[in-house]
Amino acid sequence: MGEPPAMADGDDPVVVTGFEATRARKLTPGEKEANRVLAAGRAPVKRDFVIAALPPSFNSAH
Numbered sequence: 001m002g003e004p005p006a007m008a009d010g011d012d013p014v015v016v017t018g019f020e021a022t023r024a025r026k027l028t029p030g031e032k033e034a035n036r037v038l039a040a041g042r043a044p045v046k047r048d049f050v051i052a053a054l055p056p057s058f059n060s061a062h
Helices: 029-053
Strands: none
Touching: none
């Protein structure tokens, strides 16, 4: 059958998840840094979703 056709960059969606530690396996410094980078990119986007999900009465000034 051969190899599948080459796809251009950005054609396939990618889900990037962080590294998880267990009691038996701690994260390496590189894995910790990768988690920090992912969290920094995720934080600004997540805030918008949280605000949008709140009821309108919660967003009004008190």
